[in-house]
Amino acid sequence: MNTxxxxxxxxxxxxxxxxADVHQEAWRGAYSGIIPYRALTKMINRRGPDWWASAIRRxxxxxxxxxxxxxxxxxTIGRNRARELPQQGEIYELYLRPEYQGIxxxxxxxxxxxxxxxxxxxxxxxxxxxxxNGGALAFYAGAGGRDVAExxxxxxxxxxxxxxxxxx
Ligand SMILES: CC(C)(COP(=O)(O)OP(=O)(O)OC[C@H]1O[C@@H](n2cnc3c(N)ncnc32)[C@H](O)[C@@H]1OP(=O)(O)O)[C@@H](O)C(=O)NCCC(=O)NCCS
Numbered sequence: 001m002n003t004x005x006x007x008x009x010x011x012x013x014x015x016x017x018x019x020a021d022v023h024q025e026a027w028r029g030a031y032s033g034i035i036p037y038r039a040l041t042k043m044i045n046r047r048g049p050d051w052w053a054s055a056i057r058r059x060x061x062x063x064x065x066x067x068x069x070x071x072x073x074x075x076t077i078g079r080n081r082a083r084e085l086p087q088q089g090e091i092y093e094l095y096l097r098p099e100y101q102g103i104x105x106x107x108x109x110x111x112x113x114x115x116x117x118x119x120x121x122x123x124x125x126x127x128x129x130x131x132x133n134g135g136a137l138a139f140y141a142g143a144g145g146r147d148v149a150e151x152x153x154x155x156x157x158x159x160x161x162x163x164x165x166x167x168x
Contacts, residue, residue: 004068006105008112011062011074016053018071019064023047026073026095034132039155063116065096065109072100075113080126085149087124087166089117094127101135110143114167124168131161140165 011019024044031040055076056062063075073096080090091113096106114125127145129136130153141147145165152159 002068005066006108007066008063008109009066011052011056011064013053013056015062015064015071016056017049019052019062019074020047020049022071022074022095022097023052025097029098030095030133030136031130034130034160036156036158039158061116063109063113065105065112067100067105072097072105073109075109077113077117079122080124082126082149082151082164085126085164085166087126087168089114089120089122089125091117091125091127106139107143124166127165128162129165131163137163143167 027040027044035043052062061077063077064071065073065075073094075094076092078090078092080087082090091110094106094110094113096109117125127140128151129140131137131150137147145167147163148166149164151162151164153162154160
């Protein structure tokens with residue numbers, strides 16, 4: 001029997017091409033038909049390997065999850081950006097390649113991200129998700145998040161509602 005090792009660690013610049021790939025696949029999978037095609041393509045193209053390498057070097061915290069040596073997903077974390085919410089930490093993004101969704105890896109990455117933020121002394125956590133991204137809403141509600149606020153993001157003139165989930 002083969003044992004697949006699951007590893008969660010900080011991203012290094014050499015991970016940039018694989019993260020760009022995960023980003024592209026996961027965003028197409030999650031947002032096609034929700035975010036207008038042109039806006040989505042632009043957002044994906046902007047974040048190629050060079051963009052990710054520089055994000056990693058600039059000390060943005062990017063975590064990656066690997067299974068059997070293959071990069072399956074990433075999360076970006078840091079301080080909460082929404083002044084109206086008192087929680088101090090935020091998971092900005094949490095994305096898995098489509099073929100690795102639904103097998104528990106998102107929960108593992110989420111819990112590691114939360115631990116890291118707590119270890120930095122940041123109390124409480126916020127995550128925003130688009131309201132039309134039903135899978136993400138179910139995931140965050142299932143992980144015990146309370147939806148406490150709403151906002152709007154505009155993509156090529158299409159306004160989409162977003163929801164903030166918090167954990168204390
Ligand atoms: C959302 C995401 C991170 C969840 O990670 P995951 O590994 O697929 O989720 P898990 O296997 O750990 O599932 C945890 C729980 O969430 C639920 N869940 C996850 N995805 C779901 C979906 N699409 N629809 C309904 N429930 C879902 C699972 O049923 C599971 O519940 P259980 O513990 O009662 O069985 C991942 O599916 C993903 O990357 N999706 C696309 C990108 C995305 O939407 N990211 C979030 C942007 S804010």
